[in-house]
Amino acid sequence: MIETLVGGITLSSILSLMAIGITLLYRTTKVPNFAHASFVTTGIFAAFTLHLFNQPIYLGLLLGFLLSGLEALLLFYLVLEPLRRRKSSIFILMMATLTYDIFLFGLINIYADYLQYTYKATARNIYLAGADFKVLGVQGITVVSVITLVACLFALHIFLNKTVFGTALRAVMENDSLALASGINVSAMLAISWFIAGGLAGVAGALLPLHIMCSPSTGMILIAAMFAASILGGLEQLYGAPVGGFILGLAETLLVTGLSSVLGPWVMTYSGMIPYIALILGLIFCPRGLISIRVRGA
Numbered sequence: 001m002i003e004t005l006v007g008g009i010t011l012s013s014i015l016s017l018m019a020i021g022i023t024l025l026y027r028t029t030k031v032p033n034f035a036h037a038s039f040v041t042t043g044i045f046a047a048f049t050l051h052l053f054n055q056p057i058y059l060g061l062l063l064g065f066l067l068s069g070l071e072a073l074l075l076f077y078l079v080l081e082p083l084r085r086r087k088s089s090i091f092i093l094m095m096a097t098l099t100y101d102i103f104l105f106g107l108i109n110i111y112a113d114y115l116q117y118t119y120k121a122t123a124r125n126i127y128l129a130g131a132d133f134k135v136l137g138v139q140g141i142t143v144v145s146v147i148t149l150v151a152c153l154f155a156l157h158i159f160l161n162k163t164v165f166g167t168a169l170r171a172v173m174e175n176d177s178l179a180l181a182s183g184i185n186v187s188a189m190l191a192i193s194w195f196i197a198g199g200l201a202g203v204a205g206a207l208l209p210l211h212i213m214c215s216p217s218t219g220m221i222l223i224a225a226m227f228a229a230s231i232l233g234g235l236e237q238l239y240g241a242p243v244g245g246f247i248l249g250l251a252e253t254l255l256v257t258g259l260s261s262v263l264g265p266w267v268m269t270y271s272g273m274i275p276y277i278a279l280i281l282g283l284i285f286c287p288r289g290l291i292s293i294r295v296r297g298a
Contacts, residue, residue: 004257005250006142010211012249013145017152017204018222019229019241021197026235027173028193030090035075035097036226037219038104039068039198043205044214045111048126052119057131057210058144064202072198075100076191101220108216126214141210148207149242152200156238159196169193225252225275231282248278 018040025033046067047060079096112123133140160166171179172189180186208214225248233244252274 008250008253010142012246013149016242016245018226021200022230023241024197031093035101037223039201040205041219043202047206060206064206065199068202069195069199072194076194126209128209228279
């Protein structure tokens with residue numbers, strides 16, 4: 001049971017990092033970003049590449065942040081910003097992120113094939129737990145994932161509340177038209193938010209293969225869980241994303257383990273349904289997040 005709980009905390013921390021990026025982008029642009037899936041997968045391959053060349057595996061956090069952040073910047077400047085200037089609808093912007101995600105998915109598969117054929121690497125079945133360290137018998141990923149989540153939340157809070165750029169970004173979140181009239185470079189602020197969100201997805205991805213088996217399609221498989229965690233926490237509540245992440249992560253881990261002990265191991269096969277169920281229920285009963293339940297009940 002303790003091992004299951006520890007695994008749940010690890011998954012929840014990683015999922016929370018993914019959800020923060022989803023929520024941040026929704027707060028700034030109102031765009032559901034489907035390319036988040038490939039940003040996560042980029043982080044996975046950043047960690048795997050470092051491991052392949054015998055480099056410290058946790059350097060993948062920095063490499064994943066930079067690479068995925070750069071991918072997000074390219075998406076914003078090359079695709080979304082031109083569409084935004086043409087006053088394209090949110091639906092068009094959302095479909096643009098999906099198209100970009102498919103494009104990145106193709107590039108990631110090409111890179112996986114390159115690693116597999118050139119270096120004989122298992123680039124389609126990535127599991128790096130054997131390269132991790134242990135703390136008092138606990139896998140290092142558990143400690144690092146929690147510390148990374150807390151550090152990222154703290155850094156984001158300081159950035160948004162204690163810096164000039166952060167204050168400008170919050171102004172854009174509240175009212176981009178008023179922010180523009182006040183002399184704020186809205187485009188630059190949106191670009192910063194995309195870089196941060198993409199970077200956080202890359203960090204989460206770099207942690208993932210230390211906890212579960214990963215492949216080029218892992219990001220796509222987890223996209224429903226990312227959105228479910230973000231919606232449960234509240235798409236308008238940036239700091240609610242970790243709440244949604246922990247609720248979903250612990251529910252998926254503990255619920256499936258509990259049911260499998262009662263009904264049999266066949267239940268594990270259907271564990272992937274939980275994020276979809278949570279997403280549907282969240283959209284039906286609390287589309288504004290769990291805070292909306294508290295407000296209605298007040």
